[in-house]
Amino acid sequence: MHTTTRSHPLARATRLFIVLWILSWPMNGSAGAAPDDAPAERRETLSLADAAVLALQHNLDISISRRTKESRLADIIIEQAKFDPTFSINGQYNRTVSPLNRPIFGGTGVALNQITVFDQLAYSFTVDAMQSLVTGGSIDVNYSPSRLHINQDVARGFLFNPSWTGGLALTITQPLLRNAGIDINKTFIKIAQNNAEVEQHVFRDRVMSVIASVEQTYWELVFANENLKVAQTALKAAEELLASNRAKFKAGVMSMVDVLQAEAAVASRIEQVLIAERIIHDQEDQLRRLLNPGEESLREDVRIIPTDPPVTLLEPLSLQEAIDTAIERRPEIIQAKKNVESGELNKEFARNQLLPTLSVQGTIGLSGLGKDYGDSFSRNFSGDFYNYGAGIVLSYPLGNRSAFSMYTKRQLELKNAEAALASVRQQIIVGVREAVRRVQTDFKRIETTRSARIMAEKQLQAERERLRVGLSTTRMVLDFQRDLAVAQANELRAIIDYNKSLSNLARHKATTLDRYHIQLE
Numbered sequence: 001m002h003t004t005t006r007s008h009p010l011a012r013a014t015r016l017f018i019v020l021w022i023l024s025w026p027m028n029g030s031a032g033a034a035p036d037d038a039p040a041e042r043r044e045t046l047s048l049a050d051a052a053v054l055a056l057q058h059n060l061d062i063s064i065s066r067r068t069k070e071s072r073l074a075d076i077i078i079e080q081a082k083f084d085p086t087f088s089i090n091g092q093y094n095r096t097v098s099p100l101n102r103p104i105f106g107g108t109g110v111a112l113n114q115i116t117v118f119d120q121l122a123y124s125f126t127v128d129a130m131q132s133l134v135t136g137g138s139i140d141v142n143y144s145p146s147r148l149h150i151n152q153d154v155a156r157g158f159l160f161n162p163s164w165t166g167g168l169a170l171t172i173t174q175p176l177l178r179n180a181g182i183d184i185n186k187t188f189i190k191i192a193q194n195n196a197e198v199e200q201h202v203f204r205d206r207v208m209s210v211i212a213s214v215e216q217t218y219w220e221l222v223f224a225n226e227n228l229k230v231a232q233t234a235l236k237a238a239e240e241l242l243a244s245n246r247a248k249f250k251a252g253v254m255s256m257v258d259v260l261q262a263e264a265a266v267a268s269r270i271e272q273v274l275i276a277e278r279i280i281h282d283q284e285d286q287l288r289r290l291l292n293p294g295e296e297s298l299r300e301d302v303r304i305i306p307t308d309p310p311v312t313l314l315e316p317l318s319l320q321e322a323i324d325t326a327i328e329r330r331p332e333i334i335q336a337k338k339n340v341e342s343g344e345l346n347k348e349f350a351r352n353q354l355l356p357t358l359s360v361q362g363t364i365g366l367s368g369l370g371k372d373y374g375d376s377f378s379r380n381f382s383g384d385f386y387n388y389g390a391g392i393v394l395s396y397p398l399g400n401r402s403a404f405s406m407y408t409k410r411q412l413e414l415k416n417a418e419a420a421l422a423s424v425r426q427q428i429i430v431g432v433r434e435a436v437r438r439v440q441t442d443f444k445r446i447e448t449t450r451s452a453r454i455m456a457e458k459q460l461q462a463e464r465e466r467l468r469v470g471l472s473t474t475r476m477v478l479d480f481q482r483d484l485a486v487a488q489a490n491e492l493r494a495i496i497d498y499n500k501s502l503s504n505l506a507r508h509k510a511t512t513l514d515r516y517h518i519q520l521e
Contacts (some may be wrong), residue, residue, distance in 0.1 A: 005152035016170045016173040032110060043303040048218050049516055056518075058292035062210060065203045072196035077191040083132050090126040095119075106494065110112065112153045119151035121162075134182045137174035143167070145373060145380075155223045160369070164376035169365035177355040187349045194338040195232040195344075201331035204520055208331075208512040214290050215503040221283040222306045223496040227489055228276040234485040235269035238478070242266050262389055272485075314443050319436050322509055326432045329510035343414035356396035364388040428508070435505040442501045445494035453487040460484050 056062055079440060100116040124146035131139045149162035180187065242262035248254035284304045288297075365387045368380030379385070397403075460480040466472035504514045513520070 003480045005080045015297070032377050043301065043305055045305045045307050048215065048306075048308040051218055052211045052213050052516055054291045054520075055210050058294075059210050059290075060204055060292060062203075065199075065206045069196070069199045069203045070199075072192070073197040073301055073505035075192040076189065076196055079192045083134060085129060085131040088126075088128045088130075090128070092120045092122075092124045092126075094124075096122075100154065100228060109260055116154060117151060118154055121149040123147040133174075135174060136181065136185050137172065139168075141170045142170045142171075147373070154425060160371045164370050164373050166368045166380035167365060168380060169363060171361065171363045173359055175288065175357065175359045177358040178352060178417060179357075182350075183353050184349060187345050190345055191342045193452045194342045198335045198338045198521075201334045204513075207518075207520065208507060208510065210290070211516070211518075212503055212507040213510050214287070216500055217283065217287045218308075219306065219310065219499045219503070220498050221280070221287055222308075223492060224276065224280040224283045225306065226492050228273065228280060229490065230485055230488045231269065231272045231276045233488075234481060235266065235273055237481050238262065238265045238269045241474065241477060247324040254474075257366075259476060262475045265406045265481070278320040283465060310495050311502065312446060312495055312498070313473040315439075315502065317436060317439060319433065322505065323429055323432050325511065326428050326510045329422075330428055331507075331510065332424045333428065336417070336424045338420055339417040339520075340414070343410070347407070347410040347414050350403070350410040353403045354400065356394060359393045360390065361393065362388075378489060382440075414426075432505075432508045435501065435508040437502040439498070439505050442494060442498035446491070446498055449487065449491035453484070454485040456480070456487040 097117060097119045100118045104118070116489035124144065126142065128140065128142045130141075133139065145164065145166040147164050150158065152161075174180070198283045207409070213313045242259070242265070245254055249256060249259050249423055259329040271467050284302070285298075287304060288302065366380055366383065367385045367387070368376045368378070368382065369385075370379050460477070460483070463477050463480045467474070467477050503512075506515060
């Protein structure tokens with residue numbers, strides 16, 4: 001009693017300082033609460049499906065990828081347009097006044113005794129239509145009526161003055177070796193179609209990546225909210241122990257050291273609550289950033305309340321089925337296959353360019369002459385005046401080094417595309433195996449951490465009973481409280497990691513969109 005009485009003033013001063021410091025913090029789970037004059041925070045509930053849809057609607061990367069996909073569709077039309085017909089009209093007016101230095105047969109006399117003026121006035125009109133063929137050839141139809149008038153001094157021997165002439169010609173050209181054939185001439189259309197399909201799957205891959213990021217962040221926000229509850233529960237338990245110890249100290253059945261230990265534990269639990277609240281705000285900002293609400297909205301204080309509970313049941317899982325699904329549906333596989341297909345098309349086109357140029361050309365035409373356009377037109381199509389002909393053109397560059405080098409390049413590109421496809425398949429198989437293992441491991445963690453949490457609860461309860469009858473100490477109870485909080489956090493982390501692993505596995509299997517019934521059109 002003498003020792004206790006001597007240290008009592010110092011103990012009272014120390015206790016008073018700590019109690020005043022503790023009381024300066026908000027208690028009963030209200031750590032970090034805003035002051036009364038602070039603006040009220042806006043709260044919004046958000047399901048995981050709604051978060052995914054909002055992210056897709058406003059994501060900037062999605063918008064860029066969508067425009068890129070549309071540009072690839074335009075490339076197809078550009079290549080197809082090379083086979084569109086071309087229509088042209090050409091009209092000309094020409095007048096030529098020139099001196100004659102010699103007589104014109106049928107026009108002037110036998111000899112000239114002075115400079116004679118030769119005045120020609122010509123009107124011509126040409127209509128031409130040309131069509132490129134998918135066989136590599138072309139068809140050209142040309143109609144060209146014209147009117148010619150010559151001054152009367154030199155036009156005495158002409159049948160018609162003015163005279164009208166008309167010409168109709170059909171020319172067909174077809175290569176036989178280089179650039180011959182439908183497949184060769186459709187090469188770049190098919191490549192453009194492959195590129196558009198590749199970009200479609202790039203777009204699909206980006207959509208799944210955005211949703212997967214939203215899922216991961218969403219579950220981290222769920223963890224942060226639940227972890228705050230764990231911290232608040234631990235704080236409440238420490239506060240209850242502090243109140244009990246204070247009452248026992250006043251009754252003279254407990255020392256001041258036990259009270260100080262309980263007060264220190266309360267302060268530590270308040271710190272943990274503050275940290276947990278800060279993590280919630282961080283995760284809310286990360287999720288809102290993925291939703292791209294706009295800069296003004298990001299400046300506002302908005303509390304997001306997740307409404308989807310985490311899954312704790314083991315979903316049916318087959319490794320081989322997961323691998324087969326991933327191989328069939330992963331955008332990277334389809335992209336790599338299209339790259340191989342485009343490489344094969346480029347190689348075949350380059351091989352065709354090794355051939356010499358051999359083309360056959362045929363021409364048939366009709367002509368007519370008359371005193372006016374109607375007379376000329378009727379004679380033009382009477383078939384009395386015609387021409388036809390055919391020819392072959394052969395050319396081959398000596399050495400042809402450019403074509404051979406391009407063919408070698410295309411062969412190497414095809415081999416690289418095939419190797420890339422094999423590499424992607426291997427990466428996908430390894431990735432799926434790892435994702436499946438993570439799902440299985442995290443589910444087992446749920447079971448083990450749940451058992452650990454139950455044991456920690458029982459141990460804490462037992463230690464509280466021991467403390468009540470004087471067989472334990474405050475330090476032991478605080479240690480068991482801490483162990484229980486850690487066990488609860490570990491169980492919560494295992495549950496959240498399991499849900500994140502399910503999201504990761506769906507991303508590896510390319511079934512992310514199926515979970516939300518999203519179809520890309």
